[in-house]
Amino acid sequence: MSEQDRRGKGASCDMAAFLLRLGAYFAQGTHRKHCLMTPPVDPDPVQTPADAQTGNRLQSLPDWNYMLRECDELYRFLPAGGSDKIASHQRKVREAISRLLRANAIVSPQPRALKPVTAHLRRALDEGRQGALAPAVRALDAISPYLSWQWGYEKVPKGLQNSYAYAELAGPSGPIQSDEIILGVVLFAPKCTYPAHAHRGITESYVCLSGAVSENHQGVYVPGSMIFNPPDHLHRITVGVREPALLAYAWIGAKEDLRDQKMVFTRTRK
Ligand SMILES: [Fe+2]
Numbered sequence: 001m002s003e004q005d006r007r008g009k010g011a012s013c014d015m016a017a018f019l020l021r022l023g024a025y026f027a028q029g030t031h032r033k034h035c036l037m038t039p040p041v042d043p044d045p046v047q048t049p050a051d052a053q054t055g056n057r058l059q060s061l062p063d064w065n066y067m068l069r070e071c072d073e074l075y076r077f078l079p080a081g082g083s084d085k086i087a088s089h090q091r092k093v094r095e096a097i098s099r100l101l102r103a104n105a106i107v108s109p110q111p112r113a114l115k116p117v118t119a120h121l122r123r124a125l126d127e128g129r130q131g132a133l134a135p136a137v138r139a140l141d142a143i144s145p146y147l148s149w150q151w152g153y154e155k156v157p158k159g160l161q162n163s164y165a166y167a168e169l170a171g172p173s174g175p176i177q178s179d180e181i182i183l184g185v186v187l188f189a190p191k192c193t194y195p196a197h198a199h200r201g202i203t204e205s206y207v208c209l210s211g212a213v214s215e216n217h218q219g220v221y222v223p224g225s226m227i228f229n230p231p232d233h234l235h236r237i238t239v240g241v242r243e244p245a246l247l248a249y250a251w252i253g254a255k256e257d258l259r260d261q262k263m264v265f266t267r268t269r270k
Pocket residue numbers: 197199204229235
């Protein structure tokens with residue numbers, strides 16, 4: 001083969017590689033366009049190290065381990081304000097978390113899912129990083145690409161579809177497997193009103209991580225505040241008009257109540 005032939009063959013290989021790259025470029029462009037035009041449910045879930053195999057444990061997934069330890073800190077150091085009922089709830093949450101840490105609990109990430117309100121998550125995290133519970137917010141930020149945001153209700157009021165979603169951190173459905181506690185975070189858009197609801201058999205607490213909320217018009221809660229809702233207590237949450245609100249929550253109850261909890265709104269009181 002002459003030098004000219006070799007050059008000619010080299011040029012045709014270069015051209016083929018160029019055309020392949022060009023094809024890949026346009027294919028990627030089409031994918032991006034598709035992402036922009038579809039609802040904000042991630043069509044291409046991020047693969048976590050745990051996706052490849054089952055039975056992953058906390059200690060092999062440090063970001064989840066740090067997140068759970070931050071939840072433990074919330075329930076260890078936030079004041080109970082002299083309430084023995086709140087102190088008792090905090091102790092139960094701490095003990096349940098301690099058992100998960102000691103057992104090196106299984107972590108089974110749920111499929112990644114977004115909701116319209118998650119467009120406010122970046123702002124909520126950024127604001128929360130400036131607040132009293134910044135370490136917990138930073139830990140949440142680290143796992144935020146893997147969260148599965150849900151509405152949880154069979155019928156979600158239309159206004160709420162754009163302004164509310166929650167993501168579980170631990171519970172019977174995971175990601176951190178537990179049958180004695182549910183931990184999660186709930187995100188509200190500015191001006192959201194979360195209608196009156198109650199939890200049968202469940203003792204609930206909310207910890208404000210970012211923004212400001214009120215419950216039943218009885219006080220304003222900012223980062224570092226804890227709200228306590230005993231079982232069957234009807235509660236309605238309103239959110240400040242300028243900023244989103246991000247709350248962590250913990251549910252303690254009997255295993256069957258945690259497993260079968262139905263999320264329903266109550267119409268008896270506004
Ligand atoms: Fe609640």
